[in-house]
Amino acid sequence: MDNFRRNLNGPDAVGLLAALRQGTLSVEQLAQAQLARLDQVQPRINGATHIFRDQALAQARLLDASGDRSLPLFGLPCSIKETFAISGEMLTAGSARMAPQVPGEDARIVRRLKEAGAIVVARSNVPEFAMTAETTNPRYGRTNNPLDVHRVAGGSSGGEGALVGAGASVFGVGSDILGSIRIPAAFCGVVGFKPHSAAVDQRGTWPVVTGNTRSWLGLGPLTRxxxxxxxxYDVIATQPVAAVPPAPGRLVMPGGFPLAMREPCMAEALAAARTALLEVGYRPEAQDFSDVPYLYSQIPKLILDDFYDGWLRMLSTPAAGRFSPWAELLRQLLKKSTIDEGLLRWMLIAPLMKPRSAVTVNTIAARFAEARSRYQALLATDGVMVLPTLGLLAPAHGQMNRLSLKPGVNGWFTAHTLGNYLDLPAMAIPAWKFTDPATGLPPSISVMCAPGAEAQLFAAATRIEAALN
Incomplete structure (x- = not known):
């Protein structure tokens, strides 16, 4: 076990913000401390693709001299996922073949953070094309878990999970289309929140999703x-969470689908989280989710329909030549790969999984749309679900893609994917009180709600966090 375990007694962003506003801590002091921590951990975790040292310190001095201390994120250092546009900075999605993009303006989410007084100290690493749960790519290399560098940090916001989990970033922001915020949060022992798809402006983030999975994608924070x-979230969202805490509502207990947990500590943490809500008045309500196995099995079909052809185009460039998955497979066998092994796994299952007709695509999409409407109505404004974020702790490098990209219904991943294809706000919360004795790693518990019920989610999450830590 490495010595990067998060100090649970250390100040979080809210605590640091209070010190900055009171003047007991200067913005420059905090920026220097975060940059020093980043220098300390970066050689081992490789969470950052670029460090904005000079810009961050210059901005910190400006805020100290004339900054508005009432700004919601006054002086807080943060990190940004590499697939979020920063004006004048190269966006590569971790690919050595795709032609880099150099945006002329910041993504809307980055703009909101800067306008709120946050200081961007680093960009964070991603899997190639941000499509797998192992953060490694041909351009920037592999990100390691800050709790155990021999294990994965998750993906696709794995650099964010590693930086926040190592204490190198006060908070980060990422994107999540199949768990890409919550998987790194779970593996790295931090909080990760995926809002519903319309909650945060996605302009300026990569890729632009226009197909049937566009409602699966959300942008949100990874925090302490x-x-x-x-x-x-109240800074980046188009609508902040209601200030008045709601009364305890319903604890929806979904059943009828495979849900597996590899370690006993996960079931113990799940039971404790649910008990914490029942003790303050949440009412248990069993519901049938027996169409989850079908929906889960169709995930690769819609992902490949939306993305596969674009991947081929982006990987085929004048410099690199036309891309062929089968030729790349041979190159990888010869140790001469040009793309990440995880991305290639996606592309090799395309002949089996990618739908061959628009009719098939529309039929599958209609089933997802019907389920999305039905379950959101079931949860309504007072219902929350509490599930394990994932059914496994962070595995060793090289194992996560084999597990998560394996055909068939996998109970380790059925819970977190609900939040995407049902377009539910979903928050992952570490359970340090239930640390696995064999590995020292914490399990993670998720709470979900329907869009519009975020106040209920945050109230439940606050209660669960207190019970699990």
Whole structure:
């Protein structure tokens, strides 16, 4: 076990913000401390693709000299996922073949953070094309888990999970289309919040999703605490969370689908989280989710329909030549790969999984749309679900893609994917009180709600966080 375990007694963003506003800590002091921590951990975790040292310190001095201390994120250092546009900075999605993009303006989410007084200290690493749960790519290399560098940090916001989990970033922001915020949060022992798809402006983030999976994608924060997640979310969201806490509502207990947990600590943490809500008045309500196996089995079909042809185009360039998955497979066998092994796995299953007709695509998409409407109506404004974020702790490098990209219904991943294809706000919360004795790693518990019920989610998450830590 490495010595990067998060100090649970250390200040979170809300605590640091209070010190900055009171003047007991200067913005420059905090920026220097975060940059020093980043220098300390970066050689081992490789979470950052670029460090904005000079720009961050210059901005910190400006805020100290004339900054508005009432700004919601006044002086807080943060990191940004590499697939979010920063004006004048190369966006590569971790690919050595795709032609880099150099945006002329910041993504809307980055603009909101800067306008709120946050200081961007680093960009964070991603899997190639941000499509797998192992953060490794041909351009920037592999990101390691800050809790155990021999294990994966998750993906696709794995650099964010590693930086926040190592204490190198006060908070980060990422994107999540199949768990890409919550998987790194779970593996790295931090909080990760995926809002619903329309909650945060996605302009300026890569890729632009226009197909049937566009409602699966959400942008949100990775933080040290639930209250930090709310602080950041209220800045980046088009509509902040209601200030008045709601009365305890219904604890929806979904059943009828395979749900597997590899370690005993996960079931113990799940039971404790549910009990914490029942003790304050949440009413248990069993519901049938027996169409989850069908929906889960169709995920690769819609992902490949939306993305596969674009991947081929982006990987085929004048410099690199026309891309062929089968030729790349041979190159990888010869140790001469040009793309990441995880991305190639996606492309090799395309002949089996990619739908061959628009009729098939529309039929599958209609089933997802019907389920999305039905389950959102079931949860309504007072219902929350509490499930394990994932059914496994962070595996060793090289194992996560084999597990998560394996055909068939996999109970380790059925819970977190619900949040994407049903377009539910979903928050992952570490359970340090239930640390696995064999590995020292914490399990992670998720709470979900329907769009519009975020106040209920944050109230439940706050209660769960207190019970699990």
């Amino acid at each position: 605490s639930v209250r930090d997640a709310r602080l950041v």
